[in-house]
Amino acid sequence: MTTFHSLPLLLFVARLWLLLGSLSVAAAVSRPPELRDPPCTGSFDWLGDGLRPEDCVNAIKKFWRIDVARYRSFEFEFIGLSGRRYSKLPPMKTPRRYSHGSCTIVIANLNLFPPMDLPEPPRGPFKYSDISTFEELYGAAQRVDQHCLAWLRQAGYQETGQYGSLGVLLMATNSYEENWIPEGVTPKARPSIMATQKNQSVFLDSASTA
Numbered sequence: 383m384t385t386f387h388s389l390p391l392l393l394f395v396a397r398l399w400l401l402l403g404s405l406s407v408a409a410a411v412s413r414p415p416e417l418r419d420p421p422c423t424g425s426f427d428w429l430g431d432g433l434r435p436e437d438c439v440n441a442i443k444k445f446w447r448i449d450v451a452r453y454r455s456f457e458f459e460f461i462g463l464s465g466r467r468y469s470k471l472p473p474m475k476t477p478r479r480y481s482h483g484s485c486t487i488v489i490a491n492l493n494l495f496p497p498m499d500l501p502e503p504p505r506g507p508f509k510y511s512d513i514s515t516f517e518e519l520y521g522a523a524q525r526v527d528q529h530c531l532a533w534l535r536q537a538g539y540q541e542t543g544q545y546g547s548l549g550v551l552l553m554a555t556n557s558y559e560e561n562w563i564p565e566g567v568t569p570k571a572r573p574s575i576m577a578t579q580k581n582q583s584v585f586l587d588s589a590s591t592a
Contacts, residue, residue: 420522420540421502422530428537430484430557437483438531438552442523445480445487448569453516460548462491463564465510473511476548477566486560487523488551492541494563495549501538505546512543522550 423429459471467473477490492500493508522540530538531552537559539551553559 430554
């Protein structure tokens with residue numbers, strides 16, 4: 383039987399339980415995604431008329447030459463078409479495309495895709511923006527190329543970003559999936575805006591900033 387004097391103790395325990403529950407939820411939201419093998423697909427929607435491995439090698443090289451070699455390990459906030467900035471980091475708009483011949487690499491926020499549109503439904507919920515570096519995105523592109531294309535001769539994608547809300551997708555140029563993704567940004571090699579981060583100069587494309 384609960385007495386009057388035991389009520390404060392019960393209230394304290396209830397509040398402590400609610401606090402611990404809220405902390406566990408916050409930790410789950412902010413926890414970086416666990417790295418898993420990239421989900422792959424042999425769907426015609428992704429492969430279209432064919433995906434030549436040598437074209438994907440060159441698309442990844444193009445990605446390196448245009449953005450990775452320039453921005454390296456600088457952190458950016460990658461923002462979807464309907465998103466807005468949540469940090470003070472320099473913004474980068476998505477989707478971003480890097481194409482060579484039959485192969486296209488797309489960087490996009492995963493909330494853009496319906497759950498069944500990807501080979502394996504990614505883990506959500508997803509933020510409208512996410513934080514990453516181009517070196518991290520480059521590593522994700524390499525993992526998709528090695529695991530899906532080189533090993534299985536398939537297309538695929540890799541979840542990445544601080545909150546797991548970014549995807550690096552590898553697919554056939556002009557495939558149904560590639561044409562379905564909004565036009566977004568096609569990065570150019572020539573920089574036009576300068577921003578400074580950590581006392582170093584970082585070039586930003588005027589077309590890529592939010």
